[in-house]
Amino acid sequence: MTDPRISPDNTARRDQRNVRIGTRGSPLALVQARQIAASLEVASGGALRGEIVPFTTTGDQLTTERLINSGGKGLFTRELDAALDRGDVDITVHSLKDVPAVLPSGQIFGAFPQREDAREGFLSPHAEKLADLPKGAKVGTASLRRESQTLALRPDVEIVTFRGNVATRMRKLEDGLADATYLAMAGLTRLGMAHLATPIPMEDMLPSAGQGIIGVVMREDGDAEVRETLGGIDHAETRAAATAERAFLAALDGSCRTPIAAHLFDRGEEWELIGEVLALDGRQRWRADGTCRKEASEAQLAALGRDVAADIRAAAGGVLPAFVDEW
Numbered sequence: 001m002t003d004p005r006i007s008p009d010n011t012a013r014r015d016q017r018n019v020r021i022g023t024r025g026s027p028l029a030l031v032q033a034r035q036i037a038a039s040l041e042v043a044s045g046g047a048l049r050g051e052i053v054p055f056t057t058t059g060d061q062l063t064t065e066r067l068i069n070s071g072g073k074g075l076f077t078r079e080l081d082a083a084l085d086r087g088d089v090d091i092t093v094h095s096l097k098d099v100p101a102v103l104p105s106g107q108i109f110g111a112f113p114q115r116e117d118a119r120e121g122f123l124s125p126h127a128e129k130l131a132d133l134p135k136g137a138k139v140g141t142a143s144l145r146r147e148s149q150t151l152a153l154r155p156d157v158e159i160v161t162f163r164g165n166v167a168t169r170m171r172k173l174e175d176g177l178a179d180a181t182y183l184a185m186a187g188l189t190r191l192g193m194a195h196l197a198t199p200i201p202m203e204d205m206l207p208s209a210g211q212g213i214i215g216v217v218m219r220e221d222g223d224a225e226v227r228e229t230l231g232g233i234d235h236a237e238t239r240a241a242a243t244a245e246r247a248f249l250a251a252l253d254g255s256c257r258t259p260i261a262a263h264l265f266d267r268g269e270e271w272e273l274i275g276e277v278l279a280l281d282g283r284q285r286w287r288a289d290g291t292c293r294k295e296a297s298e299a300q301l302a303a304l305g306r307d308v309a310a311d312i313r314a315a316a317g318g319v320l321p322a323f324v325d326e327w
């Protein structure tokens with residue numbers, strides 16, 4: 001006898017297949033993974049069912065201060081990459097800005113769903129924006145990019161190392177450990193907390209390459225139905241941005257200790273990529289930009305990223321690589 005309390009909609013379809021989704025276990029990561037699960041279900045007409053498999057990554061375990069900048073690449077992806085390799089999960093879901101510029105071999109991006117607000121958010125109980133902070137104020141961040149960008153605008157402020165998930169950083173701010181901090185608007189928006197921050201104009205603070213983008217990774221030889229369904233949730237403009245910004249990153253990021261920012265802007269008729277590299281103390285900043293047609297291929301978008309990177313190297317007059325290595 002069937003239980004009348006179970007509606008047919010909630011009964012697992014016999015032809016429905018599980019897709020195991022590897023993700024970090026942080027609140028933001030889980031929101032993102034659930035979004036992908038829901039999209040997969042819709043895009044496959046109910047044939048695929050997402051099953052969230054949370055992992056603790058090295059980056060989640062380490063509590064050392066400068067971990068993002070000192071521990072090498074892939075701190076937040078290593079365990080997920082291995083699980084995907086072994087076939088323990090079918091896909092992995094990442095904040096693209098935490099994914100190293102080059103994917104592990106055998107892995108590809110199956111989808112870049114539509115980008116969320118890529119701007120940085122400014123959070124402070126005392127001020128609306130960086131310029132309003134009193135002289136010598138403390139700004140909390142663990143990001144070398146945010147540190148150097150802040151010092152470029154406000155050499156007088158003191159940078160204090162600030163990490164942890166969104167809730168932790170908010171608490172540190174409330175406890176007065178810093179007068180202000182930054183969080184990506186994308187993460188705040190996904191967590192329903194965008195109202196806590198003031199978006200910073202892109203021109204004032206260029207975000208990290210890939211900021212606001214979710215990357216869905218699968219094995220090159222992965223399941224054809226999963227691959228096709230991921231193709232259905234891929235967003236062309238977002239893929240264009242991911243491609244150009246990551247090519248720029250790959251061309252410059254010899255060291256993960258380099259403050260680098262990049263964003264692909266929609267200028268109506270064409271794309272414009274703006275890239276930026278800074279000295280850690282913010283006293284030097286190199287910016288370059290380039291454009292390409294909206295119809296550009298992925299190869300052309302990647303070339304745009306490399307060209308802008310080359311322009312920055314040229315502008316830095318050869319000082320960049322050695323300089324960067326010392327950081």
Ligand SMILES: NCc1[nH]cc(CCC(=O)O)c1CC(=O)O
Binds near residue numbers: 097186188211213
């Ligand atoms: N480095 C941590 C991280 N990775 C992705 C986001 C936010 C979401 C996004 O940019 O996609 C954050 C938090 C932050 O920088 O504020």
